[in-house]
Amino acid sequence: xxxxxNINLGEIVRQGRVALRLxxxxxxxxxxxSSSHLGRIERGERFPSGSVLRKIASPLGxxxxxxxxxxxxxxxxxxxxxxxxxxxGGRELDPFAARMLAQEPxxxxxxxxxxxxxxxxxxxxxxxxxx
Amino acid sequence: xxxxxNINLGEIVRQGRVALRLxxxxxxxxxxxSSSHLGRIERGERFPSGSVLRKIASPLGxxxxxxxxxxxxxxxxxxxxxxxxxxxGGRELDPFAARMLAQEPxxxxxxxxxxxxxxxxxxxxxxxxxx
DNA sequence: ATTGACATTTGCCATTTGGCGAATTATAAT
DNA sequence: ATTATAATTCGCCAAATGGCAAATGTCAAT
Numbered sequence: 001x002x003x004x005x006n007i008n009l010g011e012i013v014r015q016g017r018v019a020l021r022l023x024x025x026x027x028x029x030x031x032x033x034s035s036s037h038l039g040r041i042e043r044g045e046r047f048p049s050g051s052v053l054r055k056i057a058s059p060l061g062x063x064x065x066x067x068x069x070x071x072x073x074x075x076x077x078x079x080x081x082x083x084x085x086x087x088x089g090g091r092e093l094d095p096f097a098a099r100m101l102a103q104e105p106x107x108x109x110x111x112x113x114x115x116x117x118x119x120x121x122x123x124x125x126x127x128x129x130x131x
Numbered sequence: 132x133x134x135x136x137n138i139n140l141g142e143i144v145r146q147g148r149v150a151l152r153l154x155x156x157x158x159x160x161x162x163x164x165s166s167s168h169l170g171r172i173e174r175g176e177r178f179p180s181g182s183v184l185r186k187i188a189s190p191l192g193x194x195x196x197x198x199x200x201x202x203x204x205x206x207x208x209x210x211x212x213x214x215x216x217x218x219x220g221g222r223e224l225d226p227f228a229a230r231m232l233a234q235e236p237x238x239x240x241x242x243x244x245x246x247x248x249x250x251x252x253x254x255x256x257x258x259x260x261x262x
Numbered sequence: 263a264t265t266g267a268c269a270t271t272t273g274c275c276a277t278t279t280g281g282c283g284a285a286t287t288a289t290a291a292t
Numbered sequence: 293a294t295t296a297t298a299a300t301t302c303g304c305c306a307a308a309t310g311g312c313a314a315a316t317g318t319c320a321a322t
Contacts, residue, residue, distance in 0.1 A: 002182045023299060034281050039300060050181035050204040051133050064205050065196055073181040074195050093233040097240040102224040109228040116243055117146060154269060165311050170270060180309065
């Protein structure tokens with residue numbers, strides 16, 4: 001099913017581990033992933049899921065996105081150079097609205113977006129005149 | 132084993148999809164993920180693997196690392212070089228809320244903030260008055 | 263109400279992932 | 293060489309993922 005996975009990832013992991021002079025069991029203890037699983041990953045019998053990848057990243061000295069990219073979960077460094085204001089999706093975010101919304105906890109922010117989508121559906125049904 | 136996965140990811144995906152007025156089958160056709168699986172993901176019955184996440188990112192208008200972060204596969208400040216999210220005022224702006232809101236025209240964004248402040252004043256008057 | 267055309271959900275199954283414990287294979291140390 | 297000990301691999305299992313097809317739900321137009 002998955003075809004873009006890097007088949008060399010196992011070798012990369014193994015090289016990273018031996019470079020740090022860690023045994024499978026030691027890496028297992030540091031990462032919380034079983035040593036047998038790590039061994040199978042290294043020799044390509046298994047492919048690590050995102051959560052396993054996340055667990056082994058730091059013990060091996062990888063940045064998270066770095067190892068995700070190596071694994072083929074992320075495409076090679078798409079992150080552009082920073083510009084002044086990020087362009088979330090399509091349009092631009094009004095700085096005032098952003099500042100106001102940012103003062104709320106995440107749940108409230110999400111709830112506000114939920115309310116917005118409800119209002120939008122009401123609005124469209126009004127203009128269509130149905131019901 | 133998985134503990135840091137975002138329980139709200141399904142809702143985020145659903146909101147993203149309906150915001151684009153896509154059906155499950157359409158998103159399935161665009162992403163190559165079966166519609167039944169997408170449906171289960173949206174209502175939290177399944178959690179998308181990294182490869183599924185990657186497939187649905189672009190059709191939903193997410194950056195890859197953005198949706199990986201929302202899912203909990205990457206930790207919040209992923210690895211950008213220089214570019215951090217701006218800290219509007221006190222707290223942090225939820226990326227999903229930001230991109231949803233950014234799709235609206237400025238007036239609508241302001242109106243949403245207006246509604247938010249109304250809700251907040253109602254909340255304060257409730258806690259002051261009763262109880 | 264009935265039909266038809268959809269969208270969504272459910273049942274079921276194959277595949278994959280990942281852990282535990284038992285082999286098996288190095289690696290030393292007598 | 294023969295142990296003792298550590299490291300890796302193998303066998304088997306439970307749980308999760310994801311697809312397909314059938315069932316169910318929704319809704320507009322007769």
